[in-house]
Amino acid sequence: YAAKERRGRALRYRPDLDERAAEDARLGAQLRIALDTGQLRLVYQPIVELPEGRTVAVETLVRWDHPELGEVGPATFIPFTERSGLIVELGAWVLRTACAQAQLWRTTLGGHAPQRISVNVSPRQLTEPGFADMVIATLAETGLPAGCLAVEVTETAVFTGGKAIDALHDLHRHGVRIALDDFGTGYSSLGLLQTVPVDILKVDKSFVDGIAVAGRESVIARALIGVSTGLGLTAVAEGVETAEQANELYRMGYRYAQGYYFGRPTAEPVFQVPVHAAA
Numbered sequence: 686y687a688a689k690e691r692r693g694r695a696l697r698y699r700p701d702l703d704e705r706a707a708e709d710a711r712l713g714a715q716l717r718i719a720l721d722t723g724q725l726r727l728v729y730q731p732i733v734e735l736p737e738g739r740t741v742a743v744e745t746l747v748r749w750d751h752p753e754l755g756e757v758g759p760a761t762f763i764p765f766t767e768r769s770g771l772i773v774e775l776g777a778w779v780l781r782t783a784c785a786q787a788q789l790w791r792t793t794l795g796g797h798a799p800q801r802i803s804v805n806v807s808p809r810q811l812t813e814p815g816f817a818d819m820v821i822a823t824l825a826e827t828g829l830p831a832g833c834l835a836v837e838v839t840e841t842a843v844f845t846g847g848k849a850i851d852a853l854h855d856l857h858r859h860g861v862r863i864a865l866d867d868f869g870t871g872y873s874s875l876g877l878l879q880t881v882p883v884d885i886l887k888v889d890k891s892f893v894d895g896i897a898v899a900g901r902e903s904v905i906a907r908a909l910i911g912v913s914t915g916l917g918l919t920a921v922a923e924g925v926e927t928a929e930q931a932n933e934l935y936r937m938g939y940r941y942a943q944g945y946y947f948g949r950p951t952a953e954p955v956f957q958v959p960v961h962a963a964a
């Protein structure tokens with residue numbers, strides 16, 4: 686009994702847990718300030734059509750210009766904002782800013798503007814009551830047509846259950862495209878593709894990394910383009926870094942890709958003149 690008691694106490698007083706709580710509190714306060722003082726900004730990464738590589742869409746990715754640490758990537762702070770609930774406010778800001786930017790591109794660039802903008806949505810946002818209504822209201826405020834927006838959700842988010850799936854159905858009915866992000870890395874089940882209104886399958890970088898090398902490495906990428914095509918979904922290969930990978934993806938049947946080879950995320954991507962621009 687004494688040993689159990691000691692273990693329990695040791696657990697409760699583990700200094701690393703205290704440090705984690707203190708670190709979370711610090712991060713929370715700093716992010717609160719970041720949101721209120723404009724330290725957060727958005728960058729946009731091209732999603733291109735193969736084989737020419739013309740940008741047809743962009744994915745929105747958030748960055749934090751920390752006053753002392755410099756640029757901080759989302760992998761560092763998004764998980765914290767999900768735990769603390771701050772993602773709801775941060776996510777609404779990302780969505781509004783991205784939709785406004787996309788609409789500005791449409792009005793200033795016309796046919797050269799990307800056809801669609803993707804915004805990442807985390808599980809906590811998706812299950813927040815009124816999420817779909819908030820998205821639809823944001824579209825109305827910014828003037829962006831619903832068909833020009835895609836929300837990227839993970840398989841894991843969809844697995845949180847009914848509320849998440851209802852929100853996706855709502856959005857889909859309004860014309861918003863649904864993309865399954867990092868596909869193949871979560872609690873995936875191919876059955877999901879039949880119950881959730883999915884339009885776009887983003888094949889995770891881990892299945893793209895080895896495809897230029899002959900052998901087993903390419904089996905999953907090949908299987909997933911088969912599934913996508915069979916179900917009438919648009920497949921996007923993520924994390925393409927080399928010409929060899931791009932060529933191999935094209936040979937497999939992929940028509941859309943994203944990755945450093947085509948363009949890094951930037952504040953102002955350069956949109957090429959459409960190859961088949963009206964004369």
Ligand code: C2E
Pocket residue numbers: 730745746747758759760763776779805806807837866867923924925926943944945946950
């Ligand atoms: P994601 O949605 O899968 O986004 C793709 C990530 O891969 C981005 O990292 C992007 O910069 C990176 N990437 C793209 N091409 C390449 C490549 O060729 N090679 C390599 N090594 N990496 C590549 P980033 O910007 O650090 O974002 C990480 C994750 O943070 C995102 O993964 C997304 O899950 C999350 N995230 C970013 N912005 C937001 C946001 O506004 N809201 C939410 N909820 N999550 C976000």
Ligand code: MG
Pocket residue numbers: 744805837866
């Ligand atoms: Mg994404």
Ligand code: MG
Pocket residue numbers: 866867887923
């Ligand atoms: Mg992804």
Ligand code: MG
Pocket residue numbers: 867
């Ligand atoms: Mg990812």
